[in-house]
C-alpha cells in the first residue's frame with residue numbers, strides 16, 4: 001500500500017435499520033464510525049471526510065451525504081471509500097454493484113467494505129485475499145474494541161443511543177446529553193402519579209390507551225411507529241411499557257445504559273444484561289421524577305409482584321379468588337410466608353396492600369390454612385343436612401311452600417298499599433273540589449295538599465319495592481334447581497380432598513370482616529337456608 005489514500009467513511013442508517021438498533025447495536029451510526037476508525041488506524045489510512053445518511057434507505061442512491069461523497073470523488077477530495085459493509089453503501093444489488101465495479105474503478109477510487117472483507121485493491125481474488133488479511137480474529141478484535149469504546153462512553157454517562165428514552169429529547173447543543181421533553185414528560189409524571197394511587201400497570205395502560213395518548217414509538221415517530229394502526233394509529237399501551245417506565249432510573253436523572261449486549265461480533269443473538277451489568281451514571285440530566293416518588297413506586301411494584309406471584313399459583317389454594325374483604329369489597333390475597341422451613345399462609349386485603357399506607361382499609365389478616373379447614377367443615381355440614389332433606393323428598397315442597405307463603409304475604413301488603421293509594425287519590429281530588437268551592441282557606445289547602453302528596457308518594461314507592469320483591473321471589477321459585485345442587489354437593493362429599501373446581505362450582509364468595517368474621521355465600525340459593 002504505497003499510495004497514500006485520502007479516505008471518506010460513508011455511514012448510513014435507514015429507518016428500517018433503526019428498528020433493530022436494540023438487538024444489533026453494531027449498525028448504529030456510532031458503531032459504524034468506530035469500526036471504520038479503528039480499521040483505518042490499523043491500516044494506516046487517513047480519513048479526510050465523513051458522510052452520514054441517517055434515516056435513508058439503501059434501496060436507492062437519492063441520499064444527500066452520498067451525493068456529496070460523489071461530488072468529493074469528482075473533485076478529487078477523496079480517493080477511497082470505506083463502509084462497514086456493502087449494505088451500508090446500498091442494498092440495491094445492480095446499482096450498488098455498478099458503483100463498486102464500474103464507477104469507483106473508473107475514478108480510481110479504492111473501496112473497502114470492512115465486515116464483508118472486500119477491498120478493491122485486492123481485486124483479482126478479492127474476497128479470499130481480503131479475508132486472509134482481515135480475518136475473523138481481527139473482526140472479533142474490532143468488535144471487542146468497539147464494545148469497550150462504547151462502554152467507555154456509557155461510563156462517562158454520554159448518551160449513545162439514537163432515540164432517547166420516552167420523556168427526553170436529545171440536547172440539540174450536545175448529542176450525548178438529554179433534555180426533558182415538555183410533552184412526554186407530563187405523561188411520565190402522570191404514570192408515576194397513577195402508580196402511587198394504586199393503579200396497576202394494566203389499568204394505567206388501559207387508561208392511556210382509552211385517552212388515545214400516543215404510545216412512545218408513535219409519539220417519537222420511530223420508524224416502526226408508522227406501522228401502528230391500532231387505536232386509530234395511537235397504539236395500544238402495553239403493561240410492560242408502563243412497567244419499563246416506572247422502573248427506569250432515567251427518570252430520576254440517571255443515565256442507564258448497557259441493558260443489552262450482543263454475544264459475538266457477527267451474532268444476531270442478543271441477550272438482556274442483568275441489572276448488575278447496567279451502566280448507571282447518576283445525575284446526568286434533569287430528572288422528571290423525584291427520588292422519593294420513584295422509590296415509593298418501586299415499593300408498590302415489589303408488593304404487587306408478590307401478589308401476582310401468588311395469583312400464578314391460583315390452584316394452590318382452594319379458595320383463592322373467592323375471599324372478599326367485607327369492608328372494601330376487594331379480593332383478599334393469599335400470601336405465603338416462609339419461616340424456617342415452615343410455610344404459613346395468610347390473607348391480606350389487596351386494597352390494603354396497595355393503599356394501606358394512605359389509610360385505606362385494614363390488613364384483614366387471618367391464617368389461611370385454618371380458614372380453609374373451617375370452610376370445608378362448614379360446607380360438609382351444610383351438604384349433609386341439605387342432602388338428608390333432599391333424599392327425604394321433603395325439601396322441594398317445603399321450600400316452595402315457604403316461598404309461596406312469602407309471596408302471599410307480600411301480595412297482602414301490596415293490596416293494602418293499593419287501598420291507601422286510592423284513598424289519598426280521592427282525598428286530593430276532594431281537596432281541589434273544596435278549594436274551588438271556597439270551602440277551605442288557601443293556607444290549609446296548601447298544607448293538606450303537601451301532606452297527602454307525600455303520603456301518596458311514600459305509598460307508591462313502597463308498593464314498587466314490594467312488587468320488585470315479589471318478582472324476585474317468583475323468579476327464585478322458577479330457578480330453584482334442587483337436583484343439580486344435590487348433584488354438586490354429593491360430588492363434594494365423595495372426595496376426601498375437594499378439588500378447586502368443585503369449590504368454584506359451589507361457592508360464590510367468602511366475606512371476611514375486620515373482626516375476622518367469616519360469611520360463606522353459595523352459588524345455589526337452594527342451600528342458603530342451611531347456612532348458619
Ligand SMILES: [Zn+2]
Pocket residue numbers: 325326327328329330349350351352361362364
Ligand atoms: Zn379491604
